[in-house]
Amino acid sequence: MTLQLEGSLPEMAAVDRAKPRGTWLRTWWKIVDTNIGVVPLPIFVALVGIIGYYSYLGKLSGEITMAIGMLSVGGFACGELGKRMPILNKVGAAAIFATFIPSALAFYHLLPGEVVRVTTEFSKQTQFLYLFIACIIVGSIFAMDRQVLIKGFLKIFIPLAIGSVAAGIVGTLVGVALGKSAYETFFFIVVPIMAGGVGEGAIPLSIGYSEILHQPQGEMFATVLPCVMLGSLTAILLSGALNTLGKRYPHLTGEGQLQPGVANDVAATEERVDPSTIGPGVVAGALITACTFYLLGMLVYKLTGLPGPVAMLFLAVAIKLGRLVSPKLQAGAGVVYKFFQVSVTFPLLFAVGVSITPWDKLVAAFNFTHLAIIISTVVTLMGTGFLVGKRIGMYPIESAIVNACHSGQGGTGDVAILTAANRMVLMPFAQIATRIGGAITVTLVLIFLAQIV
Numbered sequence: 001m002t003l004q005l006e007g008s009l010p011e012m013a014a015v016d017r018a019k020p021r022g023t024w025l026r027t028w029w030k031i032v033d034t035n036i037g038v039v040p041l042p043i044f045v046a047l048v049g050i051i052g053y054y055s056y057l058g059k060l061s062g063e064i065t066m067a068i069g070m071l072s073v074g075g076f077a078c079g080e081l082g083k084r085m086p087i088l089n090k091v092g093a094a095a096i097f098a099t100f101i102p103s104a105l106a107f108y109h110l111l112p113g114e115v116v117r118v119t120t121e122f123s124k125q126t127q128f129l130y131l132f133i134a135c136i137i138v139g140s141i142f143a144m145d146r147q148v149l150i151k152g153f154l155k156i157f158i159p160l161a162i163g164s165v166a167a168g169i170v171g172t173l174v175g176v177a178l179g180k181s182a183y184e185t186f187f188f189i190v191v192p193i194m195a196g197g198v199g200e201g202a203i204p205l206s207i208g209y210s211e212i213l214h215q216p217q218g219e220m221f222a223t224v225l226p227c228v229m230l231g232s233l234t235a236i237l238l239s240g241a242l243n244t245l246g247k248r249y250p251h252l253t254g255e256g257q258l259q260p261g262v263a264n265d266v267a268a269t270e271e272r273v274d275p276s277t278i279g280p281g282v283v284a285g286a287l288i289t290a291c292t293f294y295l296l297g298m299l300v301y302k303l304t305g306l307p308g309p310v311a312m313l314f315l316a317v318a319i320k321l322g323r324l325v326s327p328k329l330q331a332g333a334g335v336v337y338k339f340f341q342v343s344v345t346f347p348l349l350f351a352v353g354v355s356i357t358p359w360d361k362l363v364a365a366f367n368f369t370h371l372a373i374i375i376s377t378v379v380t381l382m383g384t385g386f387l388v389g390k391r392i393g394m395y396p397i398e399s400a401i402v403n404a405c406h407s408g409q410g411g412t413g414d415v416a417i418l419t420a421a422n423r424m425v426l427m428p429f430a431q432i433a434t435r436i437g438g439a440i441t442v443t444l445v446l447i448f449l450a451q452i453v
Helices: 009-018 020-032 040-058 064-083 095-106 112-128 128-143 144-176 183-193 197-214 217-248 279-302 308-321 327-343 345-356 359-364 366-393 398-403 409-423 426-451
Strands: none
Touching: 020 040, 020 409, 040 064, 040 112, 040 197, 064 095, 064 345, 095 112, 095 217, 095 308, 095 345, 095 426, 112 128, 112 345, 112 426, 128 197, 128 308, 128 327, 128 345, 128 426, 144 183, 144 366, 144 398, 144 426, 183 197, 183 217, 183 426, 197 217, 197 426, 217 345, 217 366, 217 398, 217 409, 279 308, 279 327, 345 366, 366 398, 398 409, 398 426, 409 426
16 A cells, blocks of 8 residues: 655645644744844853852852853843943943943942852953954954055055044143143043054053053053043044034045045955865964964063064064965954954953953043043044045045044944944944054053153
């Protein structure tokens, strides 16, 4: 006896998918695909339960698997909260919340003591922020198109350099006029604004200050971080105003084009790489390469006193411009950069907030004097970019907006600034202003500080 099956296999599969008995599974998959940051919702709930249980018993382990789970829960929960805040989510609230909320919770003893203990011990013992810095800096530079680096330098270096000097002078003078010392104003308010964000700016700057001044890095970080955040917010607001100005006076803007008659054509000239060839081995090789560059940077620091992260950045730029890294390895470095940017930033900020960011010192930085210095610094930076850009034949609004990114909150700040200005096409140049401009600022300032201390 032969069993007859009606319909084709695809038709049968479609009928099977439509049956009510499969509805629960599809609903469950939808729940699994709902993420808190990058963590699937059921996994997030399970982690909260596990961490809460061991915290209650006072036996929270400091092993790496527990630390990863704990930092992920805390960092991505705070980040998601920031992303969902109306208005504030447009000005980098995710990064702000991921750093400030853990600091406040730890200060007011609202976090379980075991969580604070393990986070602090893990952060200090592993120093994983150095791995983060290495992968972010080396990965982003290697992944950037070589022609963008070259053309970007040629187009924005003059207004960026002059604007930075002018902003440093004006911001410092405003601080002195309001009763602060030139030393405190320049090094701890003005410079952090132009340091290049959090991961690439505030953290390396605080490390450098800590090493030179022999003070705890956490205190240094807590001092400079509010200036980074408030500087970025000011730049976002002013860039939005410039977009409105451009609509009223069209001759002042190229609507994303840097200069008349020259389009932002930054197509890659390097050999294209088949994405299918970028396997785990290539990505792992890029990760080790980033670590090696950081170790080289630390060696340079030992020999010359130049901070390791900054030395590493310049080495990466030199290697990139010299075409000494294969296209495949560059593509692998891009994967490493994106992985750390997406997966590690918020857990790292949570750890930084809990372990090395004193809430009381952070809050003390929010006052009228600081706001006046920060606003005057950013206004001068952008205003100088506007005037100098116009003088050398660039569209002044585009030149000012690129300068604004020099005072932004890293990559997040660039996105917010360019979104407010409706100039996302300027992103490659914004990245140069943020990374290279920030690195140059940090390098020169740390060298200067080391000489006068």
